[in-house]
Amino acid sequence: DTAVSQTPKYLVTQMGNDKSIKCEQNLGHDTMYWYKQDSKKFLKIMFSYNNKELIINETVPNRFSPKSPDKAHLNLHINSLELGDSAVYFCASSQSGPKKYFGPGTRLTVL
Amino acid sequence: QQQVKQSPQSLIVQKGGISIINCAYENTAFDYFPWYQQFPGKGPALLIAIRPDVSEKKEGRFTISFNKSAKQFSLHIMDSQPGDSATYFCAASNDNQGGKLIFGQGTELSVKP
Numbered sequence: 001d002t003a004v005s006q007t008p009k010y011l012v013t014q015m016g017n018d019k020s021i022k023c024e025q026n027l028g029h030d031t032m033y034w035y036k037q038d039s040k041k042f043l044k045i046m047f048s049y050n051n052k053e054l055i056i057n058e059t060v061p062n063r064f065s066p067k068s069p070d071k072a073h074l075n076l077h078i079n080s081l082e083l084g085d086s087a088v089y090f091c092a093s094s095q096s097g098p099k100k101y102f103g104p105g106t107r108l109t110v111l
Numbered sequence: 112q113q114q115v116k117q118s119p120q121s122l123i124v125q126k127g128g129i130s131i132i133n134c135a136y137e138n139t140a141f142d143y144f145p146w147y148q149q150f151p152g153k154g155p156a157l158l159i160a161i162r163p164d165v166s167e168k169k170e171g172r173f174t175i176s177f178n179k180s181a182k183q184f185s186l187h188i189m190d191s192q193p194g195d196s197a198t199y200f201c202a203a204s205n206d207n208q209g210g211k212l213i214f215g216q217g218t219e220l221s222v223k224p
Contacts, residue, residue: 004154031209031210033210040216041149041198041219042214042216043200043214043217045212048211050209055209056211058211090154090155098145098160098204098206098210099157099160100157101157102155102156104153105152
C-alpha cells in the first residue's frame with residue numbers, strides 16, 4: 001500500500017492554464033506539506049496543513065492555493081501557470097514529530 | 112538566505128570506499144537534523160537523523176557526525192555500494208516551527224563498481 005500518493009505523476013500544460021495536483025496519505029498523519037523541487041533539485045517548503053488548518057505559508061505567490069478537504073488529503077491548485085512554475089512538486093506527511101514521508105512527486109512542465 | 116549549506120555538490124566514490132557529505136547550518140534553534148536519500152523519479156526518503164544532544168549516530172553503514180559548536184554535521188557512508196548512488200540531502204528543523212524542514216542543496220553521489 002502506498003503511504004503518500006500523488007496524482008498525476010506528470011503534468012504538461014500551457015502558460016496561463018489552471019491545474020490541480022492531488023495528494024492523499026493513508027498513514028493517519030495529522031500534518032501534510034507541499035514542497036517544490038526546482039531544476040537544480042533544491043527542495044523548498046511551500047505550505048503545511050495540520051488537521052485541515054494552514055500553519056505554514058512560505059511566501060508563495062497567491063496563484064498557488066492549497067486545499068485540505070480532510071486530514072488525509074491536501075490538494076494544490078495553481079492558477080495562471082507561468083514558465084517558472086515548472087518543477088517537481090512533492091507532498092509529504094508527518095505525525096507528532098519531525099519525520100516526514102514524501103510522495104513520489106508530480107513533475108509539472110509549463111510550455 | 113541559505114540556512115543550510117551542503118557540500119560537495121557531486122561526489123564519485125569507488126565501490127567499497129567511504130562517502131562523506133558535509134553540511135553547515137546557521138540557526139542555532141534547529142533541533143533536528145535528518146538526511147534524506149532520493150533516487151531519480153522518486154520522493155526523498157528519510158535515511159537517518161540526529162538530535163543535537165548526541166555527537167554521533169550510526170545505523171548500519173550510515174553514520175551522522177554532529178559538531179554543535181561548529182554548527183556542522185556530516186553523513187558518512189561506509190563500504191559504499193553502487194546501489195547507494197542517489198542524491199543526498201541534509202536538512203534541519205525546529206520542533207516549534209511547525210515541522211518546517213530547511214534543506215541543503217543536495218549532493219549527487221555516484222558509486223563506481
